[in-house]
């Protein structure tokens with residue numbers, strides 16, 4: 001079915017922002033008509049053509065999430081590739097990059113190919129598998145990056161764990177770069193964070209639990225910047241949470257080090273105080289930090305130090321999160337709250353709307369070297385977003401198999417109306433889409 005999306009405000013970062021219509025033919029962008037036209041008849045393209053009225057909405061490239069945990073294979077009780085992709089498209093994401101800490105670990109072409117096959121079977125979001133840096137995530141011997149790349153790996157990371165041995169990390173950066181694979185650093189000094197369950201500070205003292213200092217993250221960030229500088233290989237810093245990390249990345253970028261960085265909505269929205277209210281549903285690694293850190297992360301987003309927003313979507317079953325703050329596993333889900341929670345940055349004057357959309361589309365696409373945007377001939381990956389719809393986040397709305405979110409109960413603005421991948425409508429909010437066939 002061919003499509004005309006009409007009457008919306010197009011935001012195609014770095015390319016065009018303004019009113020216009022988008023024509024989709026055979027799954028690809030056939031034309032972008034700039035300017036006001038109202039609801040035009042679907043002339044010019046062969047019928048049948050569906051017209052989607054996007055009046056009052058923004059029409060953007062499908063969002064791209066560089067950091068999710070889809071849990072399959074091995075932890076299907078938390079999430080499957082199909083349920084995770086359903087959550088993704090419900091959140092406006094047309095593509096997600098899934099981390100390697102599955103069981104078995106994605107350290108072999110067979111696992112990479114399995115993930116791609118399951119994603120194709122689900123037929124929802126595009127899935128770019130991130131393979132492991134080291135076999136079994138054990139930090140000892142490097143995976144074969146050449147064969148992983150051939151199998152379809154988009155990047156490498158031991159996410160969930162740091163590569164502790166600096167020599168191994170140096171070799172990994174060199175090998176990954178040689179094979180044209182980006183290395184994503186989970187920056188953490190485990191000797192400093194060991195035993196900690198949340199940020200080191202007043203909230204941890206109030207709860208009487210051991211804390212994780214900021215230095216646990218920034219030591220890792222500084223080391224991996226130093227290794228990127230040494231090798232000339234690019235490094236991408238995952239889930240930046242501290243002011244020291246922001247400062248280190250800003251300084252490194254100023255010196256021309258090929259470092260890029262992401263943060264997650266929880267780090268610029270919440271502080272460790274949220275653990276007092278939400279308990280284990282506000283527990284993740286790295287942990288929610290202080291107000292000073294939250295403000296520094298926002299500054300880092302505003303001045304371009306932090307390139308993009310990723311969710312670190314990390315589903316866990318209710319009984320796992322019910323094990324208490326100390327015992328519960330790290331991580332929260334985020335795919336279905338990322339857009340509305342991030343939109344607060346626009347309301348609060350931290351980013352313009354087009355800067356925010358760039359941090360969810362073009363910037364992550366550039367970092368991973370994947371396509372994005374409304375170039376004629378490109379795959380039609382499109383999200384239609386209603387930036388005005390206000391509602392309360394409710395766990396029952398999630399398509400994810402899990403419910404572990406500290407954003408439940410929060411009043412937000414911004415709703416995903418429709419998500420298209422390759423011209424196929426893979427999600428639509430039937431209450432909000434006005435369509436007519438012709």
Ligand SMILES: [Zn+2]
Pocket residue numbers: 159160161186238239285286
């Ligand atoms: Zn991580």
